[in-house]
Amino acid sequence: MIRFEHASVTYPGGVHALKDVSLEIPDGQMVVIVGLSGAGKSTLIRAINGLVPLTSGRVLVDDEDVTAADRKHLRRIRSRIGMIFQGFNLVNRTTVLNNVLMGRLYHTPTWRTILGRYTPEQIDLGMRSLERVEIVEKAYTRASNLSGGQQQRVGIARALAQDPRIILADEPVASLDPPTSHVVMRDLQRINRELGITVITNLHFLDLARQYGDRIIGLRAGELVFDGSGAQVDEKVFEDIYGRSLTADDVLEKRAEL
Amino acid sequence: MSAALPDARPTRPARSKLVWVAVALFLAMTAWSWDGIGFSPAELVEKADNARRIVDDMFPVAWQAWPVLVEPLLETFRMAVIGSVIGCSLALLVGFLASQVTAPNGVVYGVSKTLMSVVRSIPDVLYALLFVAAVSIGPLAGVLALVFFNVGVVAKLLSETVDAVPLGPLEAADAAGATFVQRVRAAVFPQVLPNYLAYALYTFELNLRASVVLGLVGAGGIGQVLRIAQTRYRYDVIALIIFVTFVIVFLVEALSISLRRRLS
Ligand SMILES: Nc1ncnc2c1ncn2[C@@H]1O[C@H](COP(=O)(O)OP(=O)(O)OP(=O)(O)O)[C@@H](O)[C@H]1O
Ligand SMILES: [Mg+2]
Numbered sequence: 170m171i172r173f174e175h176a177s178v179t180y181p182g183g184v185h186a187l188k189d190v191s192l193e194i195p196d197g198q199m200v201v202i203v204g205l206s207g208a209g210k211s212t213l214i215r216a217i218n219g220l221v222p223l224t225s226g227r228v229l230v231d232d233e234d235v236t237a238a239d240r241k242h243l244r245r246i247r248s249r250i251g252m253i254f255q256g257f258n259l260v261n262r263t264t265v266l267n268n269v270l271m272g273r274l275y276h277t278p279t280w281r282t283i284l285g286r287y288t289p290e291q292i293d294l295g296m297r298s299l300e301r302v303e304i305v306e307k308a309y310t311r312a313s314n315l316s317g318g319q320q321q322r323v324g325i326a327r328a329l330a331q332d333p334r335i336i337l338a339d340e341p342v343a344s345l346d347p348p349t350s351h352v353v354m355r356d357l358q359r360i361n362r363e364l365g366i367t368v369i370t371n372l373h374f375l376d377l378a379r380q381y382g383d384r385i386i387g388l389r390a391g392e393l394v395f396d397g398s399g400a401q402v403d404e405k406v407f408e409d410i411y412g413r414s415l416t417a418d419d420v421l422e423k424r425a426e427l
Numbered sequence: 428m429s430a431a432l433p434d435a436r437p438t439r440p441a442r443s444k445l446v447w448v449a450v451a452l453f454l455a456m457t458a459w460s461w462d463g464i465g466f467s468p469a470e471l472v473e474k475a476d477n478a479r480r481i482v483d484d485m486f487p488v489a490w491q492a493w494p495v496l497v498e499p500l501l502e503t504f505r506m507a508v509i510g511s512v513i514g515c516s517l518a519l520l521v522g523f524l525a526s527q528v529t530a531p532n533g534v535v536y537g538v539s540k541t542l543m544s545v546v547r548s549i550p551d552v553l554y555a556l557l558f559v560a561a562v563s564i565g566p567l568a569g570v571l572a573l574v575f576f577n578v579g580v581v582a583k584l585l586s587e588t589v590d591a592v593p594l595g596p597l598e599a600a601d602a603a604g605a606t607f608v609q610r611v612r613a614a615v616f617p618q619v620l621p622n623y624l625a626y627a628l629y630t631f632e633l634n635l636r637a638s639v640v641l642g643l644v645g646a647g648g649i650g651q652v653l654r655i656a657q658t659r660y661r662y663d664v665i666a667l668i669i670f671v672t673f674v675i676v677f678l679v680e681a682l683s684i685s686l687r688r689r690l691s
Contacts, residue, residue, distance in 0.1 A: 250602070251603075252603075262617050262621065283608070283612050327603070
């Protein structure tokens with residue numbers, strides 16, 4: 170379970186990216202966070218694994234205080250939280266499998282990492298992660314030789330290799346075309362349903378959010394302005410989150426309707 | 428038209444006066460240098476006879492002397508190999524410590540960066556002179572000189588490559604719970620490895636040429652034979668050394684260039 174207690178983030182420049190947010194995410198939920206650009210979606214997601222430190226308040230993951238954790242403790246918390254990025258964040262000049270095995274770094278002794286020698290068990294786990302996103306045949310291909318959609322699935326496999334309890338996805342489909350976006354979102358949905366992993370995703374498009382999110386959290390200027398199911402998102406709620414009415418730019422399939 | 432639209436097009440901004448100051452300084456410095464060393468192309472013509480005598484002395488080339496050169500040439504080659512291996516290994520460490528992306532903290536970064544520029548500011552021949560004085564004449568002095576020379580060059584190139592690496596993979600490593608060293612090894616090293624290998628090959632080429640010169644000041648290898656030939660006015664032997672050195676450097680360079688092309 171993830172719990173935010175009066176969490177606030179103020180960046181060095183003075184921007185209040187998160188303002189007194191309190192919320193709870195139970196295990197196994199598929200949560201989508203929506204909001205305008207700059208609303209604080211990335212900040213909220215990055216606070217969960219401590220990539221962004223809170224200015225005040227607390228974040229707890231499985232009752233462990235991320236805010237108070239020292240470096241070593243933070244690494245342990247992070248090892249149970251997979252992360253997927255808009256820009257994939259793969260090491261282009263190495264193989265897909267090496268990228269996936271980055272997900273095992275916490276459980277690999279440093280000397281082994283330095284030598285670049287993985288155990289057969291680790292390689293097996295890496296292969297199984299790749300099989301889950303149906304891209305295992307690319308295991309020994311250089312990451313740079315894959316398409317955007319394939320690279321994002323490698324990103325998902327890397328997160329799965331951590332054997333995580335939670336997966337955070339910061340705009341995982343923002344660099345992809347619509348059909349590929351659905352493939353990636355369905356992968357995340359399957360991971361949530363079949364493995365029971367909590368999945369928290371930032372999305373720009375409201376139709377994708379409603380289609381894949383069991384629960385939708387709306388942020389506006391760092392404040393929690395909506396928390397409910399996709400079905401509850403109507404025109405009024407939309408205006409609360411976005412401060413204006415729905416346009417074609419807010420949906421992936423270019424039809425301005427909810 | 429310009430009367431109708433007086434403000435539409437901007438006028439060209441005046442060139443800074445500093446440009447003229449710089450040009451004047453440049454000209455003055457050239458004149459001062461030219462005058463100072465008494466440089467005169469006419470001298471070349473006056474001394475043409477002397478030059479012709481030396482060229483005459485070079486022929487016929489002392490081909491029969493080649494067996495004497497084999498050992499010193501091998502020594503030069505070995506010096507270049509050892510110098511590259513040790514120098515580039517050290518540079519791998521220093522290069523990572525001298526980039527803000529991979530330095531463990533600001534102090535280590537600053538110290539490595541300073542160390543690097545100090546090492547680089549001393550020319551290789553000066554290193555050779557110092558080490559010949561310190562450990563006496565021979566290949567050890569040459570290898571030490573090459574090591575310092577290589578650390579300076581490769582660490583600098585490597586640290587600049589590390590500076591420019593995309594940071595996304597580092598974030599991914601952090602998010603997976605990696606240690607600092609793991610992050611460097613898994614997220615940065617693969618990104619710079621091809622460049623590093625290319626730099627290492629390139630410095631090997633430089634080393635081969637440099638170790639010829641280093642021999643001249645007593646740091647072992649073919650350069651030492653060159654010096655002896657020079658003191659005995661054996662320009663026919665010098666001609667042979669020039670030829671053989673040219674062939675070897677040319678071959679190694681061709682090989683290295685084709686390998687480096689494959690890396691990129
Ligand atoms: N490292 C930082 N330093 C200073 N300000 C930042 C930093 N990161 C984000 N901000 C600011 O904090 C606010 C919230 O940023 P955040 O990235 O969380 O928004 P977002 O909802 O993810 O936006 P987007 O949809 O554009 O990704 C923005 O105003 C942003 O400019
Ligand atoms: Mg964002």
